[in-house]
Amino acid sequence: MPATVILGAQWGDEGKGKAIDQLSANSTWAVRFQGGNNAGHTVVYGDTTLKLHQIPSGVSALHCSMILGDGMVIDPWVLEEELDRWHKISGERPEGKRLFISERASIILPFHKLYDSADKVVGTTGRGIGPAYRDRIERVGIRFGDIVNIVDDVDYLRNNAERMNRQLNSVGVDSEIEWEKLQKDLRWILERYGDSIKSTGLMIDFALKNGENVLLEGAQGAMLDIDQGTYPFVTSSVTCRANATHGAGIHPGHVEECFGITKAYTTRVGNGPFPSELSLEEGAGMHMAKIGNEFGTTTGRPRRTGWLDIVALKESNRLNGYTGLVLTKLDVLGGLDEIKICIGYEMEGKLLQIMPTTSKELAKCDPIYETHKGFEAMTESEWIEMANESRNNNIGFGALNEDMLNYVRRIEKLAGIPIVSIGVGPDRDASIASVGGPFDISNNKEMF
Numbered sequence: 001m002p003a004t005v006i007l008g009a010q011w012g013d014e015g016k017g018k019a020i021d022q023l024s025a026n027s028t029w030a031v032r033f034q035g036g037n038n039a040g041h042t043v044v045y046g047d048t049t050l051k052l053h054q055i056p057s058g059v060s061a062l063h064c065s066m067i068l069g070d071g072m073v074i075d076p077w078v079l080e081e082e083l084d085r086w087h088k089i090s091g092e093r094p095e096g097k098r099l100f101i102s103e104r105a106s107i108i109l110p111f112h113k114l115y116d117s118a119d120k121v122v123g124t125t126g127r128g129i130g131p132a133y134r135d136r137i138e139r140v141g142i143r144f145g146d147i148v149n150i151v152d153d154v155d156y157l158r159n160n161a162e163r164m165n166r167q168l169n170s171v172g173v174d175s176e177i178e179w180e181k182l183q184k185d186l187r188w189i190l191e192r193y194g195d196s197i198k199s200t201g202l203m204i205d206f207a208l209k210n211g212e213n214v215l216l217e218g219a220q221g222a223m224l225d226i227d228q229g230t231y232p233f234v235t236s237s238v239t240c241r242a243n244a245t246h247g248a249g250i251h252p253g254h255v256e257e258c259f260g261i262t263k264a265y266t267t268r269v270g271n272g273p274f275p276s277e278l279s280l281e282e283g284a285g286m287h288m289a290k291i292g293n294e295f296g297t298t299t300g301r302p303r304r305t306g307w308l309d310i311v312a313l314k315e316s317n318r319l320n321g322y323t324g325l326v327l328t329k330l331d332v333l334g335g336l337d338e339i340k341i342c343i344g345y346e347m348e349g350k351l352l353q354i355m356p357t358t359s360k361e362l363a364k365c366d367p368i369y370e371t372h373k374g375f376e377a378m379t380e381s382e383w384i385e386m387a388n389e390s391r392n393n394n395i396g397f398g399a400l401n402e403d404m405l406n407y408v409r410r411i412e413k414l415a416g417i418p419i420v421s422i423g424v425g426p427d428r429d430a431s432i433a434s435v436g437g438p439f440d441i442s443n444n445k446e447m448f
């Protein structure tokens, strides 16, 4: 059976968690393949809503095993907090039983967070992500599988601590890493996670050969990809499809479906160009922020808001070849008189249909919009009622009113990707799936 990839199609925070949650009903493995605790997703378990950063969204599907994959950078202390929170609400301790950490994943150490605190350009989440990947690329970082070999090597630890201190010094961070503390930290990590540290690529490969379904869940979004995003205002990993299998330790031939998740508008946290950005102080931009509760899950920072950008979405599709698009937060646009879609850019008198490569040029782009009629605001329960009507009568998007449907169909046409599911509220039931599509649960009552 195949692997399925789920990716953020914009600048992150698209609402991947719910889509993953829905698909995990039919999967036995949920795998994170890049990033670290810069990501944040919300998982619903019973009546409780849980914010997670590194544990895959599949955690609430108790039949699912979880992998923190090769391509990740992992903060073991944050992971411990997440596992404790999960234990508190579920009574379960999945580590070593159905949650495994790759031997190849890099460890985020206190040094990396200190180093990240010096960032003044990108507006990082400050979680030490970039510095941990930097150490990996420089081939001086420590991976989970390395600990046993180095934890008693005093020369190695001394040299490593000295290197860290030189680097902290060079960016003006006034803190010191002691090799004894480094050793103590590594001992604790080994003790705490020893049973969970595995050759996870082999496990996933075996599961696929055994006929199981594997979900590869992306963090961040395509426009934050280190190679293909709005560099340098990007994260430090390859967030796109090409890395989903590589970062999990399997080959790309396993993937049959790749779903892109996009909001019905756009948000971005941190710095960097955003052509369709609106003001957070007034009008539609303020409406999106307020109604959509647009604050970062990880840092609590207000997200910047703007209209849906088709140029960026097409770029994202070029990189990922989406087999379906999940449109989230359509409900948030309710109550706006008109809704715009950015269909191109104007840069210094030139019309562009594709994103320029550099952020400097992208910052000079003005959006070209087409305007659509808005639709009325509805309450959360009215949206759920609409979603139930769609499910119960098996009418898919036929439950939407004409103005909503026109907007959805126009996005499909402009982006050239079929929309397979539409999110209309935070509730698990507040989704409308296309009839017969991968999110159509009419024949799968176990899904909710």
Ligand code: IMP
Binding pocket: 011, 012, 013, 038, 039, 040, 122, 123, 124, 125, 126, 127, 128, 129, 130, 219, 220, 224, 233, 234, 235, 236, 269, 270, 271
């Ligand atoms: P870093 O990943 O912490 O290095 O941050 C680099 C850039 O990516 C910053 O603009 C962050 O705000 C952004 N970023 C990182 N993770 C996420 C995410 O999960 N959602 C949205 N933006 C993110």
